[in-house]
Amino acid sequence: MTRIGFIGLGNMGGPMAANLAKAGHTVQVFDLVAENIDRAIAAGCIAAGDAREALTGCEVVISMLPAGEHVRSLWLGESAGQDLLAALPVGALVIDCSTIDVDSARQVGEAARVRGLRFIDAPVSGGVAGAAAGTLTFIVGGDAADFEAAKPLLACMGQNLFHAGALGAGQIAKMCNNMLLAIHMAGTAEALALGVKEGLDPAVLSTIMGKSSGNNWSLERYNPWPGVMENVPAARNYQGGFMTRLMVKDLGLAMALAEHGHSAVPMGALARNLFNLHAAQGQGSRDFSSIVELYLDKQDPA
Ligand code: NAD
Numbered sequence: 001m002t003r004i005g006f007i008g009l010g011n012m013g014g015p016m017a018a019n020l021a022k023a024g025h026t027v028q029v030f031d032l033v034a035e036n037i038d039r040a041i042a043a044g045c046i047a048a049g050d051a052r053e054a055l056t057g058c059e060v061v062i063s064m065l066p067a068g069e070h071v072r073s074l075w076l077g078e079s080a081g082q083d084l085l086a087a088l089p090v091g092a093l094v095i096d097c098s099t100i101d102v103d104s105a106r107q108v109g110e111a112a113r114v115r116g117l118r119f120i121d122a123p124v125s126g127g128v129a130g131a132a133a134g135t136l137t138f139i140v141g142g143d144a145a146d147f148e149a150a151k152p153l154l155a156c157m158g159q160n161l162f163h164a165g166a167l168g169a170g171q172i173a174k175m176c177n178n179m180l181l182a183i184h185m186a187g188t189a190e191a192l193a194l195g196v197k198e199g200l201d202p203a204v205l206s207t208i209m210g211k212s213s214g215n216n217w218s219l220e221r222y223n224p225w226p227g228v229m230e231n232v233p234a235a236r237n238y239q240g241g242f243m244t245r246l247m248v249k250d251l252g253l254a255m256a257l258a259e260h261g262h263s264a265v266p267m268g269a270l271a272r273n274l275f276n277l278h279a280a281q282g283q284g285s286r287d288f289s290s291i292v293e294l295y296l297d298k299q300d301p302a
Contacts, residue, residue, distance in 0.1 A: 013064030233287030241287030
């Protein structure tokens with residue numbers, strides 16, 4: 001069994017750390033939010049007073065933070081002036097599961113390499129339900145040998161483990177995926193709103209499209225219309241899933257990637273504008289499937 005340091009216990013990191021503890025590993029955890037640490041303790045993890053304490057005695061450390069600036073700040077000490085990487089024993093494996101920009105992933109990976117550590121970027125797909133069920137997809141960038149070394153631990157949290165390529169490749173593949181996710185979520189919301197406005201039952205329409213050529217993950221596994229599915233954010237007023245503001249972040253990362261390679265991404269750009277508009281209307285903290293509300297008629301106050 002492995003002693004693992006786990007930093008970032010939010011919607012995703014919390015259940016991921018819990019699954020590692022459930023598999024019998026010793027999981028030392030830290031988050032800035034005390035309630036998140038309490039939940040992890042209840043799931044069998046061990047609380048640490050700060051990130052440095054969480055890493056004590058660990059051969060493997062995992063971070064699951066919102067964005068590149070958090071990951072750089074944690075590992076490179078940009079804000080706190082501390083060098084956490086230097087606190088790890090030579091040869092330790094650092095696994096960053098956050099979805100972040102490729103440059104930050106490469107920067108932290110390179111800093112780790114210079115200190116004799118191993119680093120992989122390992123963003124995930126599958127949502128909060130996948131994190132809780134241990135069925136996430138891991139999309140890994142880095143050395144093949146480090147991917148192999150990480151596999152037994154990743155398998156405690158996920159079902160599909162992919163090596164996308166060299167350092168940063170995990171993030172590139174994840175951005176392509178999330179741009180497509182944003183496009184089919186917005187498209188699914190639009191199609192459902194169209195049918196419902198013309199008198200169709202959203203559950204019946206979902207079943208029909210789910211067995212037809214319009215089927216997709218947003219429709220089948222993460223239906224945005226309230227009352228169609230249980231155990232999805234739409235069933236709980238869009239709380240506790242993948243926040244709209246995180247989707248906006250990912251679409252920004254995809255656009256930066258497109259800019260870098262002069263790639264045309266017209267559908268992605270449109271999706272980014274839709275989710276930006278939704279976030280700007282005060283919806284940034286709600287799950288991204290609440291985009292469906294953009295398509296609903298509002299009462300005219302006049
Ligand atoms: P979240 O905001 O729920 O969790 C992030 C956690 O990090 C918070 O609990 C926060 O307190 C903690 N944190 C931030 N800075 C910290 C620091 N310096 N030290 C310790 N803890 C710190 O976000 P999430 O939904 O869990 O997403 C995490 C990452 O996973 C993001 O990059 C996101 O894009 C990605 N992701 C999310 C989903 C999803 O469905 N929610 C799915 C796939 C990937």
